[in-house]
Amino acid sequence: MTTDLPARMLRLLSLLQTRREWSGTELAERLGVTTRTIRRDIDRLRDLGYPVDGTTGHTGGYRLASGTAMPPLILDDDEATAVAVALRTAAGNLTGMEETALRALAKLEQVLPRRLRAQVTALQQATATIEWARRVPRVDPTLLTALAAACRDHETVTFDYLTSSGAQASRRVEPHHLVASGGLWYLLAHDTDKDDWRVYRIDRIAHPAPTRRHFAPRSVPNGDPAAYVAEKIATAPARHRAIATVHAPADTIRRRTWALAGRIQPIDANTCTVDCSSNSLPGIAQTLAALDTDYTLDADQEVTAYLRKTTERTTRALDR
Template identity: 45%
Template sequence: MLETSARLLRLLSLLQAHREWSGADLAERLGVTPRTVRRDVDRLRELGYPVNASPGTGGGYQLGAGAELPPLLLDDDEAVAVAVGLRTAAGQGIEGIGETSVRALAKLEQVLPGRLQRRVSTLNAFTVPMLRTPQAQVDPAVLTELANACRDSERLRFEYRDHGGTATRRTVEPHRLVCTERRWYLVAWDLDRADWRTFRADRIEPKPPHGPRFPPREPPAADLAAYVSEGVSTAAYAAGATIRLHVPLAEAVQVVGPMDGVLEADGDSSSLLRTGAGTLEYLVIHLMMLGLEFEVVEPRELDDWIRSVRDRLSRALERSERSKR
């Protein structure tokens, strides 16, 4: 049985590595008869691998696409290439790709032999990507550790640094990783605070051992991306506001990112933005940088700051014009 299983794996590797094989070539490579090759092909089909066979002198065996993704066999070089590619994608914070890359990387690194893990680590340590990178770099190893804890519903222990650099020890029940274009966040139930919390992944330093396992809780929101966006762009700041942008939602989302605030449609021609900043004055600057026409819904105190900034800019413009006469 062990010999048969090893031969099946070898046959699958050959089919994945070459577009098409003749029965005679496969028999020669495997050291068996063409009849044995046919039986082994039937076994692969029973396992869900769609092996197509074409008759005749020019025919042969070909691995086709199936309805489901069966396990893949990778040689050493292919496994290293895939792992490095996934680490690169995970580290760039590419929306829609980064989070998926972390899940795939967690699965791959779990089964990589030690010799290949060292090759992957060496390549990443001595390679400098000339790509746009997020503001806060996160070690992919930390991301995969967090992803594994989320997947396995395993309590996570880590040291967390706040924005001032103060470190605290946390024990949480991790739920999901959420990524934006610039940062990664962990949504987790904080056991000491008995509430949901959002943690920046670049400020997390895992402190194993982790565990035990826990029964998953109901998440804090159905839309975790919106939940994190509101937490990091509005709730985290002392000054918050609701702004009406005079552009449709489809146009607003091209300018306003998840870190800028939470958007919703306000009719066909305008959008509502809930956002925040350290002070109302900074909030005015933030709104001006968006480059969109807007009006303040609340708070009314923000109008006073807008007038103050307007008057200051007007005086600066007048002085500049006088100096040029």
């Protein structure tokens, strides 16, 4: 039973932050007090400025609502460590987030217990980030926030979209999920004009606008948003076609390449096909080199011409 009032209030606040809504009975059981005590403690939180909404009646409940300012969060040890590390390392692909993330990190580290501060500091000091020459497009966090809110509120949005061919197009969609993959962000949405599911690169989206029209959420075709987006990425049309028949088991090739699993299909126990098609000729060459075994290639003329030129360049370098 939680008898110490300050400790019980902190525990109550922590519970309210972990779920959208709690019944008074559930909170009373968790804290080992009566529902009457819960009602008094809720009133105390409200007096302190926490916006706790409640409904009356037999099925009444409580939830922490949004207010004019964000109330202090209560995190356990693992949550605090995860947030601190994420603030340090996860903002690299979001435009303009470095300074904001570091300010938030400074506030968090200031109140971390000494034991946790030492753990976070050790992890950060032992972690380094490699900057690759070819960087993925960065995403505006304001854009991510707007799309995430539309997904949460089931609100139709419109936006301008830059297609893979470089054309500008207007879209009107019902947004369902945000999916991150390989440093890129994707929006999974149902296109109202085409009446079909579509996957959009978020770095190609501009000027999103809410319509204040809400929709009933749909079920993703295969029930798994990430798997569906991965399948669509793997089967998306590419500028350059290249299909390799590889003399190695599919599982072996999956371990050797960065190719999506859906692009590697087994033929038998010792042979598979790898769809290396891409908008980048160097990218195709890199995937083929990573196969590290014999293969035959069915590819467009520009792909074979590029590979011959690369082979000739390598041969001249070796001859020298």
